[in-house]
Amino acid sequence: MNDRRLLRLRQLAQGAALLGAATVLPSCETPRAAAPTPPADTGKPVDGAPAPDAGEPPFRTPAQLNAPRPRVTMDPQEAKEAEAAKAAAADAGVAAMPPQTGVILNAPPNSAPIEPVPTKVHLNAPRRPDAGTPK
Amino acid sequence: MTFALSRTSGDPLQLTQEHELLVQPRRGGEVTWSLDGVTLTPAERTRGLDAWVGRATTEMHSLALFTQLASQIHLLGAPLDWSGAFARVIADEVRHTDLSLRMSALLGGPHTVTFDERTFHLPVGGSLRAHVRHTIIEAFCIGETLSGRMYRHALKAATVPVAKKAVTAILVDETFHAEFGWEVGALLMRPHEGFEAERGELARHLPGMFQSFARQSCVTRGPEWTAAQPMVESGENLGSLTDEGYAQCFYAGMEADVVPGLEAIGFPEARGAWQAFLAAHPG
Numbered sequence: 001m002n003d004r005r006l007l008r009l010r011q012l013a014q015g016a017a018l019l020g021a022a023t024v025l026p027s028c029e030t031p032r033a034a035a036p037t038p039p040a041d042t043g044k045p046v047d048g049a050p051a052p053d054a055g056e057p058p059f060r061t062p063a064q065l066n067a068p069r070p071r072v073t074m075d076p077q078e079a080k081e082a083e084a085a086k087a088a089a090a091d092a093g094v095a096a097m098p099p100q101t102g103v104i105l106n107a108p109p110n111s112a113p114i115e116p117v118p119t120k121v122h123l124n125a126p127r128r129p130d131a132g133t134p135k
Numbered sequence: 136m137t138f139a140l141s142r143t144s145g146d147p148l149q150l151t152q153e154h155e156l157l158v159q160p161r162r163g164g165e166v167t168w169s170l171d172g173v174t175l176t177p178a179e180r181t182r183g184l185d186a187w188v189g190r191a192t193t194e195m196h197s198l199a200l201f202t203q204l205a206s207q208i209h210l211l212g213a214p215l216d217w218s219g220a221f222a223r224v225i226a227d228e229v230r231h232t233d234l235s236l237r238m239s240a241l242l243g244g245p246h247t248v249t250f251d252e253r254t255f256h257l258p259v260g261g262s263l264r265a266h267v268r269h270t271i272i273e274a275f276c277i278g279e280t281l282s283g284r285m286y287r288h289a290l291k292a293a294t295v296p297v298a299k300k301a302v303t304a305i306l307v308d309e310t311f312h313a314e315f316g317w318e319v320g321a322l323l324m325r326p327h328e329g330f331e332a333e334r335g336e337l338a339r340h341l342p343g344m345f346q347s348f349a350r351q352s353c354v355t356r357g358p359e360w361t362a363a364q365p366m367v368e369s370g371e372n373l374g375s376l377t378d379e380g381y382a383q384c385f386y387a388g389m390e391a392d393v394v395p396g397l398e399a400i401g402f403p404e405a406r407g408a409w410q411a412f413l414a415a416h417p418g
Contacts, residue, residue: 001391001392001395001396001399005317006395006396006398006399007399009317009318009321009396009399009400010321010399010400012318012321012322012400013321013322013324013325013399013400013401014325015322015325016325017325017326017327018213018214018322018325019211019212019213019264019323019327103200103257103270103273103274103278103347104193104196104197104200104278104351105193105278105281105282105348105351105352106190106193106194106197106231106278106279106282106285106286106309108189108285108351108352108353108376108378108381109185109186109188109189109190109375110185110189110353110378
């Protein structure tokens with residue numbers, strides 16, 4: 001890497017932050033709570049969007065579909081249950097498992113074998129507590 | 136669950152036609168899938184086959200990981216050009232997996248490769264921004280930078296025309312991936328609230344990352360011994376290096392690109408971590 005490129009990287013890293021959105025995924029912190037059952041499609045406006053005129057077909061207009069949705073917050077009971085589920089996962093050794101590098105390099109055929117990497121998507125799957133390489 | 140990945144769905148479909156267009160090399164012209172005029176010894180064929188089956192595996196892993204990352208940057212509010220560049224990276228990984236599977240089939244090897252889907256995605260814990268930063272630095276700034284160097288040497292080593300074409304196609308893409316990774320990595324190092332704690336945590340993982348990539352690059356001994364070993368086997372070559380050749384690429388890439396680059400984007404700890412690695416691998 002030549003000096004010019006290194007200087008460019010330094011400059012890039014020293015600018016103003018570009019990312020302003022969520023930094024934490026709630027589902028990463030606690031097991032995902034059961035999704036609330038969506039309301040039955042009555043043809044009525046959703047999320048406070050303007051009511052359709054009488055005689056309008058029972059489907060949502062693009063404006064209605066794009067209307068802002070109310071924030072979903074976990075009620076105290078759900079939060080308690082989520083905490084309990086997290087504790088149960090920890091008891092099962094899931095949380096205690098060391099993080100893994102998991103990133104696999106392209107190229108050499110004879111390098112160390114790839115080991116399974118657990119994902120949050122499969123929290124219920126049994127896993128070896130000694131799997132993988134710690135980060 | 137494991138599954139065997141095949142190239143196509145098996146029916147004359149429009150999606151397959153689209154795929155066939157996408158997997159054409161971006162530069163260097165179409166690949167002519169033929170070994171006409173090439174005489175390979177069993178050892179040469181086996182070496183080539185090992186390399187290409189291994190590549191089909193690692194390129195598919197890259198495809199899955201980069202697709203996961205692409206969806207995560209949306210959640211971070213990244214500018215749209217990140218998504219555009221990521222779309223290319225993902226298409227490139229499809230191309231590389233496809234080329235590797237075709238090389239395997241051409242050499243009389245398997246037409247499919249088996250995967251365990253649990254190995255595809257990385258778990259996310261805590262800050263998504265920290266996770267994305269960590270994965271970009273690990274997979275792109277280190278991984279793609281090193282593998283680009285390996286492919287450059289593999290291209291020099293290749294003697295068989297079809298392999299030269301396939302390696303060229305991958306090398307063109309990998310060169311972009313490394314550049315993309317360093318740019319995005321640098322942008323992700325711009326300070327924000329809580330940044331220093333996340334940066335420090337990532338810096339603590341650098342020694343482990345270096346070791347992980349050394350292991351994957353077939354490093355067994357220090358740089359001096361490694362550099363004295365042959366980089367390629369004699370005879371016809373289908374675009375592969377010796378184990379020591381890959382290890383040479385690791386040492387050279389870490390010295391010339393990875394460590395200086397990490398320092399430049401805000402990890403002064405990289406130098407110390409690398410010196411500690413070298414001290415642990417004398418000779």
